[in-house]
Amino acid sequence: MSEKISVKVCLGTTCFVMGSANLQELIETVPAKYGDKVEVSGVPCLGLCSIDWEFSKAPYVKVDDEVIKEATVEKVLKAIDEKLAAK
Amino acid sequence: MFIDIDCNQMKKYNQNAYGDYFVSKRYPDEARLIAVLSDGLGSGIKANILSCMTATMLLQFIENQQIPIRKAAEIIMNSLPVCKVRRISYSTFSAIDVNDDGYAKIVEEGNPQFLWIRDNEIMEPQFETIQSKTFKNRKLKIYRIQLKLGDRLIFCSDGITQAGLGGGRLKLGLRREGLIVLAKDKLAENPDISSSEFSQYLVNQARNIETDRKPKDDISACVLYFREPREALIFTGPPYHQQKDREYAEMFANFKGKKAIAGGTTANLISRELNRPITMDTTISIGKLPACSYMEGVDLVTEGILTLTKTLEYLENGTQDIDNAAGKLVKFLLDSDCINFMVGAKLNQAHYDPALPIEIEIRKNIIKKISNVLQDKYFKKVTIQYM
Numbered sequence: 001m002s003e004k005i006s007v008k009v010c011l012g013t014t015c016f017v018m019g020s021a022n023l024q025e026l027i028e029t030v031p032a033k034y035g036d037k038v039e040v041s042g043v044p045c046l047g048l049c050s051i052d053w054e055f056s057k058a059p060y061v062k063v064d065d066e067v068i069k070e071a072t073v074e075k076v077l078k079a080i081d082e083k084l085a086a087k
Numbered sequence: 088m089f090i091d092i093d094c095n096q097m098k099k100y101n102q103n104a105y106g107d108y109f110v111s112k113r114y115p116d117e118a119r120l121i122a123v124l125s126d127g128l129g130s131g132i133k134a135n136i137l138s139c140m141t142a143t144m145l146l147q148f149i150e151n152q153q154i155p156i157r158k159a160a161e162i163i164m165n166s167l168p169v170c171k172v173r174r175i176s177y178s179t180f181s182a183i184d185v186n187d188d189g190y191a192k193i194v195e196e197g198n199p200q201f202l203w204i205r206d207n208e209i210m211e212p213q214f215e216t217i218q219s220k221t222f223k224n225r226k227l228k229i230y231r232i233q234l235k236l237g238d239r240l241i242f243c244s245d246g247i248t249q250a251g252l253g254g255g256r257l258k259l260g261l262r263r264e265g266l267i268v269l270a271k272d273k274l275a276e277n278p279d280i281s282s283s284e285f286s287q288y289l290v291n292q293a294r295n296i297e298t299d300r301k302p303k304d305d306i307s308a309c310v311l312y313f314r315e316p317r318e319a320l321i322f323t324g325p326p327y328h329q330q331k332d333r334e335y336a337e338m339f340a341n342f343k344g345k346k347a348i349a350g351g352t353t354a355n356l357i358s359r360e361l362n363r364p365i366t367m368d369t370t371i372s373i374g375k376l377p378a379c380s381y382m383e384g385v386d387l388v389t390e391g392i393l394t395l396t397k398t399l400e401y402l403e404n405g406t407q408d409i410d411n412a413a414g415k416l417v418k419f420l421l422d423s424d425c426i427n428f429m430v431g432a433k434l435n436q437a438h439y440d441p442a443l444p445i446e447i448e449i450r451k452n453i454i455k456k457i458s459n460v461l462q463d464k465y466f467k468k469v470t471i472q473y474m
Contacts, residue, residue, distance in 0.1 A: 009371060011351065011367070011371060011372075011377040011378065011390060012351035012352070012377075012391075013351070013390060013391055013392050013393055013435075013438060014435070014437045014438060016390065016393060017393070017443055017444055017445055017447070020371065020377075021371065021372040021377070023371060024370065024371045024372055026371075041367050042368070042371045042377070042378060042380075043351075044351035044352075044367070044390070045350075045354070045355055047352060047355065049435065049437035050352070050435045050437055052437075056440050056442055058437065
């Protein structure tokens with residue numbers, strides 16, 4: 001098995017008010033489902049809203065290098081599944 | 088030297104307004120502080136109005152610098168009316184005008200004599216007396232003293248010195264002697280106690296002496312403590328000119344004192360420029376605010392606007408000990424004396440998208456409001472640098 005998949009939840013102001021607070025459950029569900037193959041953490045800011053603001057796609061989550069716009073728990077889990085399947 | 092000042096008060100039992108009034112103002116440009124404690128005749132609303140008028144007028148007289156503290160106090164002493172029924176003055180007062188070098192001018196009229204404590208011993212300063220030309224029973228005491236690092240001054244209303252009067256144990260009340268014992272014992276036990284905690288302690292002790300712990304008069308204790316300032320720096324918001332990031336990051340790194348960062352982009356900037364990694368708290372949010380993160384050499388790292396907005400709310404309401412990022416920032420601020428803000432002027436357009444579920448304030452405005460409340464309510468020294 002290669003490196004862990006990293007999931008980074010943006011906790012910057014925009015993402016937080018647009019719903020990243022609701023991604024809290026990833027902290028518990030991901031380790032329960034995938035064990036130590038995936039690592040979830042918050043990050044102070046991914047810096048995406050300030051360059052992508054006209055499209056207003058916050059909250060943002062990064063799964064490895066892939067940016068997930070308007071992230072939800074389902075979208076993040078789906079992206080993790082796809083990454084794992086590709087490995 | 089930094090002057091740590093605070094006043095705590097308790098109302099007379101069964102009253103709904105404070106009869107003593109305390110007011111204090113710092114003048115950072117002149118490195119000066121003026122404070123006045125006044126005790127109004129009687130209790131409740133009437134006393135509140137009398138003491139409030141006396142204290143605020145005296146402060147304004149002195150701050151305008153048109154007249155020195157001695158003259159201002161003399162004018163007030165000679166003009167305060169006498170209560171027709173009880174034939175006593177409408178109010179009494181103590182006032183201090185002190186600079187950061189520790190030179191202090193103090194006037195007292197009718198209030199208990201202040202305590203000056205150095206190395207846990209009581210100092211007995213010289214004073215000059217001015218007899219009122221209009222009222223036989225009024226005289227002003229004027230002191231000019233030079234304070235040193237570590238000195239403390241305690242001003243109080245007679246609610247403290249007369250606490251317990253007529254009760255079982257202390258027939259004559261606590262008196263000055265009793266207050267000295269209380270103060271010295273507490274300082275021996277906790278030599279670095281803050282003015283806030285110390286004044287609260289004295290007020291509580293006075294209340295505990297009263298029969299059934301019901302104050303028979305308004306109780307006030309104002310404490311000044313001369314010590315080395317505790318410096319703090321808060322960096323919030325990215326600078327307007329990105330090419331200056333490095334310069335500002337180095338300023339932040341070189342600051343001697345406690346440091347905090349409020350803002351995700353700001354934290355990334357410092358992390359990148361100083362090459363210090365960021366780690367997050369193990370949770371995402373605590374109490375509707377993003378969790379804190381951690382960086383070596385920085386005491387606190389939080390999200391920006393939401394946390395600052397909540398911090399302002401807590402400071403205004405006097406809310407403390409909350410377990411979230413804003414609660415931590417409140418503690419960080421209140422544990423400091425001189426607070427410096429470095430405020431980046433760059434705006435993030437995304438914050439002003441009308442689709443956002445809540446309105447996001449402009450950073451500059453929140454910092455201004457936080458600065459005002461820190462100065463006016465918590466007597467801190469605040470400087471703001473915009474970048």
